[in-house]
Amino acid sequence: MDRRSFLASGAALAAVASARAALAASDNPLLVAWAGAYGGLPPFDKVRLPDFEPAYREAMALQRAELKAITDNRATPTFENTILAYERSGQALGNVGTIYGVHTSVVITPEMQAIEERLAPVLAAYADEQTQNTALFARIDAVYQARETAGLTPEQQRLAWVYHNNFVQSGARLNAADKTRLAAINLRLADLYTAFSKNLLSDENGDVLVLDKAQDTAGLPASVVAAARAAAERRKLPGRWVIENNGSAMNPMLTFSIRRDLRQKAWEMRMGLGDHTGGPTDNKPVIREILKLRAERSKLLGYPTFAHWRVADRMARTPENAIALMEALLKPAIARMGEEVADMKAIAAREGDKAAAADLQPWDYRHYAEKVRKAKYDIDEAELKPYLQLDRMKEAMFWVAGQVYGLSFKRIKGVPVPHPDIETWEVRGPDGRHRGVWYFDAFARPEKQSGAWCSEYRSQGRFPEASTVLVSNNCNFTKPPAGQPCLLSWSDVTVALFHEFGHAIHALNSDVTYRTLAGANVTWDYVEFPSQIMERWALTPEVLSRFALHATTGKPMPKALADKLRAAKTFNQGFLTARQLSAAMLDMKLHLAGDADIDLDAFYQAEVKRIGLPKEAELAPRLTWFSHVFSGESYAAGYYSYAWAETLTADAWEVFLEAGGPYDKAVGKRLHDTVMSVGNTVSADEAFRNFRGRDVRVAAILRDRGFPVPA
Numbered sequence: 168m169d170r171r172s173f174l175a176s177g178a179a180l181a182a183v184a185s186a187r188a189a190l191a192a193s194d195n196p197l198l199v200a201w202a203g204a205y206g207g208l209p210p211f212d213k214v215r216l217p218d219f220e221p222a223y224r225e226a227m228a229l230q231r232a233e234l235k236a237i238t239d240n241r242a243t244p245t246f247e248n249t250i251l252a253y254e255r256s257g258q259a260l261g262n263v264g265t266i267y268g269v270h271t272s273v274v275i276t277p278e279m280q281a282i283e284e285r286l287a288p289v290l291a292a293y294a295d296e297q298t299q300n301t302a303l304f305a306r307i308d309a310v311y312q313a314r315e316t317a318g319l320t321p322e323q324q325r326l327a328w329v330y331h332n333n334f335v336q337s338g339a340r341l342n343a344a345d346k347t348r349l350a351a352i353n354l355r356l357a358d359l360y361t362a363f364s365k366n367l368l369s370d371e372n373g374d375v376l377v378l379d380k381a382q383d384t385a386g387l388p389a390s391v392v393a394a395a396r397a398a399a400e401r402r403k404l405p406g407r408w409v410i411e412n413n414g415s416a417m418n419p420m421l422t423f424s425i426r427r428d429l430r431q432k433a434w435e436m437r438m439g440l441g442d443h444t445g446g447p448t449d450n451k452p453v454i455r456e457i458l459k460l461r462a463e464r465s466k467l468l469g470y471p472t473f474a475h476w477r478v479a480d481r482m483a484r485t486p487e488n489a490i491a492l493m494e495a496l497l498k499p500a501i502a503r504m505g506e507e508v509a510d511m512k513a514i515a516a517r518e519g520d521k522a523a524a525a526d527l528q529p530w531d532y533r534h535y536a537e538k539v540r541k542a543k544y545d546i547d548e549a550e551l552k553p554y555l556q557l558d559r560m561k562e563a564m565f566w567v568a569g570q571v572y573g574l575s576f577k578r579i580k581g582v583p584v585p586h587p588d589i590e591t592w593e594v595r596g597p598d599g600r601h602r603g604v605w606y607f608d609a610f611a612r613p614e615k616q617s618g619a620w621c622s623e624y625r626s627q628g629r630f631p632e633a634s635t636v637l638v639s640n641n642c643n644f645t646k647p648p649a650g651q652p653c654l655l656s657w658s659d660v661t662v663a664l665f666h667e668f669g670h671a672i673h674a675l676n677s678d679v680t681y682r683t684l685a686g687a688n689v690t691w692d693y694v695e696f697p698s699q700i701m702e703r704w705a706l707t708p709e710v711l712s713r714f715a716l717h718a719t720t721g722k723p724m725p726k727a728l729a730d731k732l733r734a735a736k737t738f739n740q741g742f743l744t745a746r747q748l749s750a751a752m753l754d755m756k757l758h759l760a761g762d763a764d765i766d767l768d769a770f771y772q773a774e775v776k777r778i779g780l781p782k783e784a785e786l787a788p789r790l791t792w793f794s795h796v797f798s799g800e801s802y803a804a805g806y807y808s809y810a811w812a813e814t815l816t817a818d819a820w821e822v823f824l825e826a827g828g829p830y831d832k833a834v835g836k837r838l839h840d841t842v843m844s845v846g847n848t849v850s851a852d853e854a855f856r857n858f859r860g861r862d863v864r865v866a867a868i869l870r871d872r873g874f875p876v877p878a
């Protein structure tokens with residue numbers, strides 16, 4: 168660091184010092200620097216909920232003073248006095264945010280929800296305050312423009328680009344009037360996203376399927392019937408059954424009910440969410456306004472449409488690139504769907520269901536798909552589960568991380584955790600040196616968010632001082648009674664364990680200078696590649712024979728069962744791919760339409776027809792309940808990201824298969840060196856090319872899903 172570049176004003180530096188002193192004197196545990204082993208650990212054991220709001224206030228005050236010291240600096244903007252000074256600012260704020268983020272996902276109590284509601288607008292406004300800081304942007308811009316002549320390393324140039332791009336994409340270059348309009352649009356959009364979710368929630372609660380007679384539940388598994396009975400009781404409908412209008416209740420109804428009339432009723436109820444034209448919960452006017460505002464904002468920011476703005480700094484770069492990939496996958500998927508439907512109709516005919524055999528409807532799809540699955544692959548969940556014990560599968564993940572990346576895991580105690588069930592493990596690298604701590608929160612609790620996810624508490628970096636990784640994996644498995652093993656389904660193993668562990672491994676393998684560029688801080692359509700590729704090792708014979716051991720006999724999974732599991736990989740892929748990509752295509756096309764007046768129904772029908780989507784597949788989220796795209800922004804014009812990353816994953820996996828197999832040492836090292844360790848220090852397409860030796864191609868994913876590959 169060049170000291171001469173710090174000619175900050177005395178008043179600004181005094182303000183920083185006094186804000187630091189206020190923090191140091193505070194008895195708020197959220198503001199105390201993380202202490203203890205492993206480079207300091209978040210004090211989860213000391214946090215009280217009323218501490219959050221004052222902690223945020225003080226940490227923001229400190230960063231405001233730090234930023235003022237940067238902008239008051241009279242010296243010429245340099246990488247050191249601007250970018251690095253910004254990079255090192257806000258550490259206390261980041262620490263508060265980390266613990267806050269954990270609480271908003273694993274300690275969801277009414278008190279916490281109330282705090283969240285109060286803090287949400289404060290945090291959003293604070294983010295705007297930074298990107299609208301004209302003096303700060305002017306300095307960042309000066310450093311960025313001079314980046315190639317200032318003697319910066321490639322990583323430093325990349326960091327300057329990341330900061331510059333974030334500011335520009337958020338409107339830092341706009342004049343005052345346009346900035347005011349932008350802020351007003353953002354505010355209105357935030358309200359519309361909330362309105363969209365509220366309408367949906369209201370319809371989900373109101374539009375439920377009530378079953379009056381026992382025979383209406385015919386075909387449903389006992390657990391589904393029991394859940395429907397409990398739902399009816401909650402709704403004061405004793406003696407009846409209620410199928411709630413969410414995926415986890417509706418999907419079993421559509422799969423297992425043998426009553427075609429009731430399946431149709433359920434399907435129509437599900438499709439109609441948010442679509443009660445003219446009613447108080449109609450989401451169509453909400454969507455139209457969202458699309459118009461997104462289009463207006465993108466124009467302000469200098470892009471033809473929202474779709475162009477959204478993908479400009481992602482790996483796809485242009486909407487056309489994303490669409491080209493979708494088109495390449497859609498055609499073979501729809502062709503495969505034709506074969507899948509033929510299989511289903513044959514079963515319907517054999518079972519004497521003449522109506523479905525002649526004209527399979529969308530409400531028949533899941534029902535007959537399940538029958539085909541049983542007939543063709545004959546996998547019995549009950550037979551499979553005893554081989555998939557949580558503890559063994561965890562060992563399997565550690566073993567794979569050891570084989571491929573040389574990482575080792577050792578259980579440790581005494582680390583503060585948000586709940587006593589959470590385990591902690593120390594992670595060491597191939598050289599035996601400490602890499603980080605892995606937190607594992609396996610079990611469901613009433614106050615915990617559903618699903619599985621990975622979150623990073625501290626990123627790797629070497630600036631301003633060396634920091635090691637703190638990262639957690641979170642699942643929602645049902646906790647078994649004491650002394651009994653926790654048994655998993657195959658999708659638990661791949662999606663909840665190996666996939667999320669892949670994100671953690673991405674963080675733990677990071678080897679960069681600046682934390683902002685570390686590990687998984689990469690672009691949206693690329694971040695799932697390192698996690699999806701981790702899933703691939705779960706199905707290798709090495710893992711299954713060593714770790715898929717029967718809970719009572721201890722014997723490894725029989726080869727026949729493992730073979731069935733592998734064969735079932737391509738099952739129903741036509742339908743699943745067609746459904747996901749038709750939704751992604753609709754999302755992209757809507758956002759390419761600019762601010763045109765759109766009749767949503769007509770747009771939907773026309774696009775489905777253009778794609779050639781068979782009507783049986785019409786289980787895609789309808790626009791009126793497409794939450795990914797309309798209850799927020801991350802996936803808007805970004806739903807293609809799943810398919811994009813899966814294409815990278817399939818293509819990359821073939822490098823292992825073309826070499827010595829999944830455990831080929833040289834290929835594993837190359838994956839580490841070009842992808843897993845470099846974070847965002849190089850662009851995603853460059854990192855992929857460095858690993859693959861060329862740009863991505865679609866042939867691998869077509870093969871992977873069992874689709875024909877065009878010559």
Ligand SMILES: [Zn+2]
Nearest residue numbers: 666670695698
């Ligand atoms: Zn993921």
